[in-house]
Structure formats: structure tokens, C-alpha cells
Amino acid sequence: METHLRRSSPLLFMQVLLFSFTRLLLASYGSLLPVIDENGSDLRTYIVHVSNPKDVVFTSPEDREAWHRSFLPSGDLQSGRPRMVFSYEKAISGFAARLTPEEVEAMRNVEGFLSALPDEELEPLTTYTSYFLGLNRVNGPWNATKMGAGMIVGVIDSGINPFHASFDDANMPPPPKRWRGKCDFNKSPVCNNKLIGARNFAASTHLPFDVTGHGTHVASTVAGNFVQDANVNGYAAGVASGVAPRAHLAIYKAKSNSELLAAVDQAIYDRVDVLSISMGLPSERFYHRNSIAVGALAATEHGILVNCAAGNSGPFHATLHNDAPWVMTVAATTTDRALSVELRLGNGVIHRGETLDGLHKFPDVSLPLVFPGDSDNNGERTCVDRMLGGIDVAGKIVLCVGDEMVPPSIPGQVVARAGAAAMILANSASRGYTILVDPSDLPTVRISHSDAQEIISYLRSFPNPGVRLIPRGTMYGLLPSPAVAHFSSRGPSTVNGGVVKPDILAPGVNILGATLSGSSFAVMSGTSMAAPHVSGVAALIKAAHPRWSPAAIKSAMMTTSYARDKSGSWLTDQTGNKASIYATGAGHVNPLRASDPGLVYDIDPRDYVGYLCGVGYGDDEVSIVARRTVNCAAVKTITAEQLNYPIIAMTIWSGWPQNVSRTVTNVGQSPAMYTVAVDMAACVEVTVTPSTLSFTRPNQRMTFTATFTPVGRFIPGMTFSGELRWVSASHVVRSPLSVFFS
Template sequence: MPPPPTKWKGHCEFTGQRTCNNKLVGARNLLKEALEEPPFENFFHGTHTAAEAAGAFVEDAGVFGNAKGTAAGMAPGAHVAMYKVCNDKVGCTESAILAAMDSLGLGSLPFFDDPIAIGAFSAIQSGIFVSCSAANSGPEYGTLSNEAPWILTVGASTIDRKIAALAKLGNGAKYQGETLFQPSNFSSELLPLVYPGLNGNNESAFCTPGSLDNFDVKGKVVVCDLGKISSVLKGQEVLRAGGAAVILTSPEIVGYSTPTSAYPLPAVQVGFGASFAIKSYINSSSTAQATILFEGTIIGDSLAPEVVFFSSRGPSQESPGILKPDIIGPGVNILAAWGVSVDNKVPSYNVVSGTSMSCPHLSGIAALLKSAHPDWSPAAIKSAIMTTADTKNLGGLPIVDQRHLKADIFATGAGHVNPNRANDPGLVYDIHPDDYIPYLCGLSYTDREIGILVQRKVVCANVKVIAEAQLNYPSFSIILGSTSQYYTRTLTNVGPANSTYSVDIDVPFGLGVSVNPSQITFSEWNQKVTYSVEFISQVRENRGNHSFAQGALTWISQKHTVRTPISVIFK
């Protein structure tokens, strides 16, 4: 289990526009190019996300004949009110964001200076559920946004559909990747393979505009590294220089992730392992050859859902006593409506990736849950989503990250959303908006700062202040030293009137956990029962070199399984 840094770095500050440190800017620039967003993406981002949340059923949807089928949003019968809050000239103004607070894909810190957190608190006071993107700054720890506990913070995962292609080399090796544009008239005959960056030419390695003027790429397959510019522009440069096709190679940070789009010529994007092998082959051969074999749409990836490299990771910087992200959802190569046609078809669709795609999936699911349970509060809806989440992939194994290693709790949160189970969670952890005030006082915010958030006068001296981890949240996030810690949670029965639950504990490494009582019986619907948990500190030697651990506390009845994830950071 890789350790998180001792001091979380990389968050963005909101200053009318968002400004970030250089490291995070580099990650976001890589993301922008890796996600293959065309120049007009900003104008159709809202179209795409709205369709994911509530798009109507449309038959024979797809792009370039791929990902074909009936398209629909998560809640196709829902109504959508959309507001444009950002533009290329002035960025994202606070006034615009505050005016558009039903669901967002933006983020910043801290809570009392964060217009999203402020607007979201006002929304939940009115019974409006708020979901936000975790941000696209992964895979490093402590890179997420939208950390407020009254917001559902959503990370991004893959789906079990690949728009597949193979990079076939002259030595017979084949490496799978993805590409949206798959021309049927492209020959499978091997062509000369070149890497313009072989001799250390940085610009030509990234195939930036004009960088291939001094290279003979005519009729050849050209290797271009991800980075610096969009892959569309890389493809345009190769096309201008006379190249026949492109293999887009990924740095180590990307892992096996292959977000794709519509390239302007035959192309395939491959992950880091394949990228390393392809470059090694070029280095070892004076007559390197390659071609691209298009495989079309393939359904059934057993590793899905897989956490994608760009999905921002926890822990929360502003409130480490709250586990974030809360959940992951589909956010890679998502087909949805688009403002213009990319393949001369109407209605027009496009494939886009990002946590901005996973967020509206959860918004739509929340709308369905609210429709089915109109009496549920925003916190109850969040709890239902989190406590019923999947922790295993389609192959029945633990969810993995972009390296194909077991994804940790700061990547997945509670796990991957399971809408059907969320509709019948059995129990929920509910929170009234006023319950956040003792929590905010516990963050050492001033009365004035809390007043900005809750829009009324607050005097913390008159409030029973609680620790962060004492908030009635559907997860535990513990920072543990040498002293054991004790917290309570209150469950509300939204299942059968008469039901009994027994606790099962997946104890995090390096500590002990005690739950009292170990069995809870409900005799009526909407009944509330409180239980306590003691997190028992053990000798440091038992922790080895681990800086954090994870586990879960699960309440199990004959019909329901209510899982509460636990993260523990050792100090």
C-alpha cells in the first residue's frame, strides 16, 4: 500500500479563475491532452454532461460507427436547468457559480472561501442534492477538490466497453489500445515505424506543430508522446508532414489508462507498458515496422470499473476527518450528446473522459433516488449511494487503479456506485443541515466564517463542538496517534420495520476496532439507533512502514448489507 505524503500538496485556490501549483498544472495539461478534448470542448461540455445526467432514449447512437446502441442518461425523464458559469475570457466567476448550484463539476478550497461549498450548503438547506467532480489532478494523493461533507465528491472509473485497436509491430508483438476513428480502408500492411523523439528532440517527441519538418515521416507510422498539446494537434502535424498513422505513447503516470477520441488520421493510444515496449523495439531495430489493426467496440472488460489515472485522490486537505472522494462512477470514454457532429451524423455524439463525466452520472442517479424516495434528505441519498457501493470489479476481484494494482481507499472512496442497491439500502446515516455547525466549529473556523457558510449568525461558544470524525457520515476517516479514539454513529431504518443487523469488521492493519453493540434490532420504519466505535491504537511496531490503513464496518441483515468504509492515517 503506497504511503500518502506527510503534507498534502497540490490543491487549487479560487481567485475568480483557478490557479494551481506548477506540479498540478503539469498534471492537468497532461490530462487535457490525454483526454483529447478538441478546441471547442468548453462550449459543449455542458451538453455532454447534461445528456449523461438526464438525456432521453435515442436509438442508434454512436460515433464513427463505434459504441453503437441506445443512448440514455441516468434519469431520462428528469428536467434539467443548466447555467453557463465559465468562459474562456474571464474563467469561472464566483457570482456565476453561486447562481448555478444544482450540480457542479468544478472545485476549490477552503469551505468559507469556496463559492461551491457555500452554494452547496445553501442548496442542501433547501433539500437539493449536490454532487461535484473530485477533479482531474490524479493520481497523486491529496489532489481532490470539492471536499465539503455536504457535497458528494465523485471520482472517475472505466466502463466495460473498449473502442479497441492494436498496435502491431514488425516483430509480431501486438499491443491493445483505443481509438474512436477507425477507418475501414486503412491497410493492415506493415509500414516503417519512426519515433521523432528518439534522439532527444523534445518538440518532435510530442509532435508539436512544425516539429516534424526535418523528419521523413511520409507514409510511415509515427510515434508521438502524450503531453504539451492535444493529440488532435499531434495528429494534424503528422498528417501535414505526410505520415500515415500515429501511435500515441503514454508516460508512466498514465499506466494502463487509454482515454481516447476522434483523431484526424488512423491512430491508437496505448498505455505505459506498451509504450515502453514499442520504444524498446524501435531502439533495437534499424528497420522497425508497425501498423494499426482496428477491432471496433468490445464489451466485457473484466477489470472494469478501474480507477483512471487522472481521477483525483484523497485524503481531504481541508478536512482530513472526512473520507474523500465519496464514490467513483463512469468517467472514461463516455458517449453522450455533442453540440456539433464529429462524424457528419445527426443527432451528434462524442466520446469524452473526465470526472466531469462521472459527476453527472451520480447526479442522475441521485435524481432517480429522490424520485423513488421523496422523503429522503440529501445526506440520506448520499449514504444510500455510499453504503451500497461495489468494491469488486466485473471479474469478482478488488477494483484496481491505472497500474492494475489494488486501488486504495483514497482512490475509490466507498467504491463504485451501484444504483439498484442504492435504491434499497436498508439503513442510512442521515444528517440535518444544522448538524454541520458543530462540525464546522470543530474545524476551528471563526463564527464569522461559519456564518458565511450557513447564512446566519453562529456562536460556537454556544455549540457542543464535535471532532470531524464524529459527524454522522457514512464513512470513517481517522488520524491515529498513540491514543485510541471513540466515535458514535446513528443509523436510520429505511428498510423493513422488523429487522436485525449484526456487525462484521474488516479491521484496518495495525489497529484494533471495537463496536458496541455488535447487533442492532429495529422494530419500526424510520427508527434511529446509535452505536459506538472505538479505534484502538496499537504499538507502532505493528504498523510496519505503513503510513495509512483501510478497512470497513458492515451491518448485515437477512436482506441488506450496509458497508461503512474506514481509512486510518497514522501519525
């Protein structure tokens, strides 16, 4: 594959080869390993982290690749297939190569080797939202930021359908002059002023075409152009667009760790402004073993804000993905839109559900309602058992209970084959009020767990229960909204030392986006859908403030987010109760205020190295993440509490007061005076010094200290939340507080 890594410097190339050959003679593989036959071997791709050689400066990608090849036992496999898969320049210090476990073990004796990790497949963490976010208001962000014009958003995902109307370049300016990317679509004129680049790094394909629809949906959410008459089966009809409709898109197709690192490498070279990643590893792991974390830090150091999906393993705690402090970790919420169906029971009681089925698919009369789930047989309750409890369902409406481990299409197929007229699919208790809609084989209505319990009670109380399903089209203004989705992964992080995650919430339930056909749309749900909303907002902020750092843009979104829903109540979760800070992070993204935050909590990327040392990573582990040799003994260490993060978290180990400091930068008007206000649980007293901050000039920095003092007895293991606000005549800068009693 031709990439930016194809430049040469013959003299240094020979120097590196000589240096490498000498080094390998001195630190050999012990006994020589044979050239590997791919058939029958346990050959696989490994990501290998190495130190750069001292006193050698690479002046070309070929020189660097020669150094990387010096670690390999042979240049090619017995089949002639090259061992080297990727030689990385920016994303990590290292390479990806085809090796056996024995070869990796032998490589550990080679000077400069740090670690090797088997490559892994990544998992996808999968119209109206622009209006829901307030983007199109008269004085809204689109006017102030020219809809993200001039910004380049990189999307690392499953590729793209370049022929969809969302990627038409009507009214789009040419790419910025700094753009260095290219288009991999067989030299055909596919790319344009909207889709300015598309690269393929996936080994299983040759072109960046999307075959799953995930990447296409994500890209249209970030920066899709305006498309008239967008809808799915008549629902959610309107004008569709991405959050930053005038931003440019650069697509990088990747499916595994090694491919993602190659995509990050290329995106840095191409000079994107924002990077959106709606994929994650199967499980969270320490950062020196996490390619997304390592690549994201490289991008951050090059001024690129990386937005990642938080994961879809909720509602359970400690299930986060992508929780490094330099990453914007995005969780998912509902909106106030419903694709509504009225369920009118035989006793006159009305419940509300949602559907993706067309308005004319439902029977227009009341039909008998049956429930195969009165036994203890889970297969009958979930309608995956073809016997359906021995009930005759032909011509009737069947109530089934959803199962987290069973795709909704399966009960739909079972019930349809039995001759049912329609299906009501009830949420399990863990899904609560979060209703996801999916395509189905017969007319299907999804209902909340609470509604399901009432309908089951009705079924058991009336001798001839019936129901009529009446489509009501798309409804807006429903409450409570937004609410945290049941699937959205929760904190706390198990690997970041105490930095509160996720960072922010964004719409991620029943999101309309582009699909694989030319002009149609699909509805998808997941934190995969939430992350591109935040990537789009980041592009709008960057357009307004091109010199802001990734940490400043991140801070602006977090401190201007809102913690109360449209009714003024605290944000809730799928149970209807107040959501915890480990579900909401700072709150729901608010583009109306994010470009004018007043103050920001900025972070120098070098502080992340001090943080890694401070939370207990060793020298080699920090060197892998930092992509350079690090001696923690020579680094000013920073604990998780001390990192200049917009959320202030404190662990209290005893009854004594504990302090933490933060530095804020004035990015608003000057002069300006801010006064502190604190809300906290009664068991913790928070004192802030100084209590006022007076700024006399732009970009002035001031530091304050917050002292946390336990009041009375406290219970170990409890977490209490609150907020600290800096209030001026024109701004409220809000930082959530989290106190954990250890």
C-alpha cells in the same frame, strides 16, 4: 435579468433605505470615494458576504437588494452601468458588485460587512454506461423508479443545445406542479416536458445556448431521452440515454463564481430535486472562500442533493475539488468498453489500443514503424518538434509519447504535416493504463504506457520494424474494469479536517454524450462526466424515496457501492495496483442496490455548522458559510471524526484506544437484525459495540461505537484502510474505514 427576485414591498423598502442611510452616516467610508470611471481603473466583480440587519425582516427581493446597495459607494458607475450584479436570496447572505480594491477596503469599516472575494472563472472538470451500471435489467432501477419520472435535475454548466435529440420530450410527462422555473430562449417554443427550464446567468451571453458542448454532454448524461443509433464514427453504437431518462432537466448557464451563486439561488427557488455541478475553482480553498461550498450548503438545507466533480488533477494526492462534507464528491473510472484497434507488430506480437477514428481510415497493410524519441529531446519524443529527430516519417506510422501539458492534437498536426500515414500516441507513465480517445488530424491509436514500453523495445531490437493497425470496432467485457482514471483527483482533503474524500466513483472515461449539432454525439472524459452519472442515480433514488434527505440519498449510494471490480479483485488505479481509499472513496456507484440500502447514515444540516466550528473555523467564517450569524461558543461542536458520515475515519495520535460513534436509521423492512463484521489491517484492532442492531420499526435510529486500538508499533504518517459491514438477511451496509497514524 428577470428572476424570482422581482417582487416588491414599498413600506419595508423605505424602512430599509432609512436604516441603511442612518447606518452609513454612522459608519462612513472615511473620505468619500469618487464615482468610478471604468476605463483605466482596476474595477472587477467581487462577491460580498454581509450579515443581515437585526430586527429587520425582508419581505421582498427589492428590500433585500436595497440593504445590499447600502454597502456600495454609489449606485452606478460613471458610464451608467450598475454596480450591483447579483443580489442573492438563498445561496449566500450577500451580493456581487463591481468594485475597486480601494472601495472594498473602505467597505470593511461598514457595520455588517464580513468579507469580499474577487470573482473567478470556473473550470469545467470535464449509451453504454446505463447498461454498464445495470439500469436496464429486468428488475433493475429503471423499473423500480420509473426512470426518475417526476424528478427535476438542475445542471449548472455552460448551457445547453436544446435542439439535440437527447432533449426531445417523447413520452415525457408534464413538469411537477411545484416547478417555478422558466425558459430564457427569447420566448421561442424551445423548452418542453424534458427541458423544462433554461436560464442564463453568464455576463458574456444573453441566452443559455451552449457554445462549448460541455454542458450539453453533461445534461444528456444525467437525464437525456432515448436516442436510437447513437455513435461516434461508427464506434459505441447503440441506444443512448441518460441515467434518469424520464427526469426533467433545468439548465442554469454560469461561468464564474458570482454567476454560479445566482444559479444556485434560482435553482432553490425553482424547486429542483438534485443539482449537478461539473465545474470547480482553479484551486481548493477554505469553505468561507469557496462559493460552490457555500451555495451547496444552502441547497442542502433546502433538501437538494448537490453532486460535484472531484477534479482532474490526478493521480497526485491532495488535489481534490468540491470536498465539503455536504457535497457528493464524484471521482472517475473507466468502463469495460474499448473503441478497439489491434496493433500487429512485425514479429507477430499483438497489442491493443483505442481510437476515435473511423473504421475505414486506417491503412489496410503493414507499414514501417518509426520513433523520433530515442534522444533526450522531449520535443522529439512527444512529436511537438517539427524536426521529428531528423527521421523521414512520410508514409510511415509514427510512435509519439503523450505529454500531460500538450494537447494530443498538436503532435497529430506535426506528424500529419510531415506526411505520416498514422500515429500511435503512447501514454506517459503517469497515465498508465487509462486510455483517453480524442479527435485527431490523421488516423491515431492511443496505447497504454505498458504497451508502449514493449513496442519501443521491439523498435530497438528489430532492423526493419513495422506494424499493421486493424480496427476491431467496439469491444465489451474488458478487464480490469472499472478502474480509477489517472486524471481523477485524489484525497486527502486539505481543508475539511479529515473527512475522507472523494465520496464515490462513477464512469468518466470516453463517455458518449450529446453535442452541439442536432443529433450527433461526442466522446468526453473527466470527472465532469462522472458527476452527472451520480446525479442521475440520485434522481432515481429520490423518485423512489421522495422524503429522504440529501444525506440519506448520499449514504445510500456510498454504503451500497462496490470496492471490487468485475473480476472480483480490488479496484485498481492507472498503475494496475490496488487503488487507495483517497482515490476510490466508498467505491463505485451501484444503482442496482442504492434504492434499497437497508440502513442510512443521516445528517441534520444543522450539524454542518457544529462541524465547521469543530474543525477550527471562526465565528465570521462560519457565519459566511451558514449565511446567518453564528457564535461557535454557543454551538455544540463536532469534529470531522464525529460527523455521522458513511466513511469512518480516525486519526490516532498515540498508542491509546480511540472511540467514534455513528447513528444508523432503518429504511428497510422491520423487524430486522444486523450483525457487525470488520476487516482491518493487523496493526489496528477494531471493536464495535453493540455487535448487533435489532430494529423493530421503520425509521428507527440506533447508535454504535467503534473503538480503534493500535497493535504493536506503528509508523507515523501511515494510513490503513478496511471496512465495517452491518449484515442482515437481506442487506449488507458497508462503511469503509480509514486510520491515519499521526
